Amino acid sequence: MTLTAPRPPGDQDRSDADFSDAEFRRVAAFAQRAYGLALQENKKQVVHSRLARLVQDFRCPDIATFCSWLESGNCQAELEAFISALTTNVTSFFRESHHFDIFAEELLKPGLSGLRAGQRLRVWSAGCSTGQEPCSVAMRILDLIPEAAKLNIRILATDIDPAIIAKARAATYPEEEIRGIPPAFRKSFLQPGSGGKFMPDARVSSLIRYAELNLVGDWPMRGPFDAIFCRNVAIYFDKPTQARLWSRFAALLRPGGLLFIGHSERVAGPALEELLSAGITTYRRIQDPKR
Ligand SMILES: C[S@@+](CC[C@H](N)C(=O)[O-])C[C@H]1O[C@@H](n2cnc3c(N)ncnc32)[C@H](O)[C@@H]1O
Incomplete structure (x- = not known):
């Protein structure tokens, strides 16, 4: 899949067809290798939506190129944004007290x-x-x-x-x-x-x-x-x-x-x-x- 034109923030009309299974597997394999994250198939839509946002933010031509940047290990800002996008920071004082x-x-x-x-x-x-x-x-x-x-x-x-x-x-x-x-x-x-x-x-x-x-x-x-x-x-x-x-x-x-x-x-x-x-x-x- 390529995101040829930037989409507006919050755009919700992406479908799984925009993000191939092979691309999802590539992203999931990287996330597993680098951070131990387990991205299940049923998270494909949400992974796609968050990656598409990163592609826009970093003015990257498409998800495949973004993946290559991540895999190169030389793009610290992109790596940090990637892990931030895929994890949640929900917490609270005295949680599970x-x-x-x-x-x-x-x-x-x-x-x-x-x-x-x-x-x-x-x-x-x-x-x-x-x-x-x-x-x-x-x-x-x-x-x-x-x-x-x-x-x-x-x-x-x-x-x-x-x-x-x-x-x-x-x-x-x-x-x-x-x-x-x-x-x-x-x-x-x-x-x-x-x-x-x-x-x-x-x-x-x-x-x-x-x-x-x-x-x-x-x-x-x-x-x-x-x-x-x-x-x-x-x-x-x-x-x-x-x-x-x-x-x-x-x-x-x-x-x-x-x-x-x-x-x-x-x-x-x-x-x-x-x-x-x-x-x-x-x-x-x-x-x-x-x-
Ligand atoms: C849901 S918060 C939990 C915060 C706190 N421990 C609590 O229970 O309230 C999960 C945190 O784990 C961090 N995290 C996710 N993957 C990680 C990894 N591979 N190494 C270190 N921290 C990670 C995230 O950045 C996030 O801040």
């Missing part, structure tokens, strides 16, 4: 005296979107350990999408987005930002380090982590990619460390030998003296 309760009850409270004495705590929010997840973790930590920023406590927050990481770093949230934060936490940890928005205060942001990271690529971190939150991300990946991801998380968790995943996700495959169910969509890394 039971995870933050388990984190506080099972990791923080039993370790309080050690943490206060300088013991290390490392948390990874993998696929952190615009930062609400790591900020929720930070607030939960600060609620129990107000001096956390001065201790050996850090949260790594990563996402594949650089534009999203930039938003997370800017950390300004409109009123409707902060409603999920418990009132006492709102009072303690938020400050007014520009334009009537709200910002987590310096204690919250000083615990978090943001970085770009493709979960399907190489990871520079060695761990171990005490907790990994990777929620509503693996849902985009095919089963083998998910299985590899669970095993890689297990290898980076300390024995007894916790993995939190999204409500519609399940750990499967070899990682189940190392990760035991420990609550709703929560897994605990087994104690293994050999490792």
